[in-house]
Amino acid sequence: MENVVVVNACLRGKNISRTYDLGNFFLKKYMREKKEAELKEYLLSDMNLKPFDKEMVEQRDKEVSEGNIGALTKLADEFSKADTVIILAPYWDMSFPAALKVFFEHISVCGITFKYEKDGTPKGLCKAKKAVYITTSGGYIGDYNYGYDYTKGLFNFFGINDVYFLSAEGLDIIGNNTDEILLNAKKEAEILSEKF
Numbered sequence: 237m238e239n240v241v242v243v244n245a246c247l248r249g250k251n252i253s254r255t256y257d258l259g260n261f262f263l264k265k266y267m268r269e270k271k272e273a274e275l276k277e278y279l280l281s282d283m284n285l286k287p288f289d290k291e292m293v294e295q296r297d298k299e300v301s302e303g304n305i306g307a308l309t310k311l312a313d314e315f316s317k318a319d320t321v322i323i324l325a326p327y328w329d330m331s332f333p334a335a336l337k338v339f340f341e342h343i344s345v346c347g348i349t350f351k352y353e354k355d356g357t358p359k360g361l362c363k364a365k366k367a368v369y370i371t372t373s374g375g376y377i378g379d380y381n382y383g384y385d386y387t388k389g390l391f392n393f394f395g396i397n398d399v400y401f402l403s404a405e406g407l408d409i410i411g412n413n414t415d416e417i418l419l420n421a422k423k424e425a426e427i428l429s430e431k432f
């Protein structure tokens with residue numbers, strides 16, 4: 237059974253977030269024919285994940301070295317078993333909300349989502365082969381696609397090789413037709429959902 241994980245960093249909430257609107261559209265199209273798939277959503281606004289500090293790093297190292305999945309390794313363990321990953325993250329401050337970085341801290345665990353070979357070569361340990369990063373922005377992202385670029389780099393490091401990008405941009409520019417921009421992005425979402 238396909239295990240689909242959605243990481244929802246749309247902190248403004250499902251009712252008003254344009255990123256959620258676009259992401260949910262993609263998800264519905266993608267899940268349309270999948271009667272067997274299992275969906276797990278991480279709603280970051282409700283999870284209150286803490287950024288790592290000294291004590292947490294020590295506690296996590298202990299869990300890893302003892303081979304016990306505990307409070308600080310559970311998310312990484314679950315993430316490593318996903319088949320498909322969908323990230324929903326608005327474009328904030330040229331990347332994404334800090335809550336998503338904190339989520340990435342929680343899933344980046346040596347020995348669970350990646351490891352190093354004896355010769356020092358990194359090896360991804362995640363089962364997923366594909367991910368999609370869905371965002372919307374007030375202006376145009378252009379060459380400043382740091383949120384996606386970082387996510388892609390991290391996921392490649394985890395062994396997730398195909399990381400796609402989908403966006404609706406220019407949504408806060410006065411005079412732009414936001415409905416039309418979102419509609420066009422949804423057309424792209426439909427095409428991507430078929431090849432994804």
Ligand SMILES: Cc1cc2nc3c(=O)[nH]c(=O)nc-3n(C[C@H](O)[C@H](O)[C@H](O)COP(=O)(O)O)c2cc1C
Pocket residue numbers: 246247248252253254255256326327328329330331372373374375376407408
């Ligand atoms: C805290 C914050 C930071 C933002 N930073 C940027 C930015 O750096 N560049 C930009 O083009 N838009 C920026 N925006 C605008 C959002 O990207 C845009 O409104 C987006 O569609 C919001 O997504 P949402 O509707 O899913 O919340 C920012 C908005 C917020 C609330």
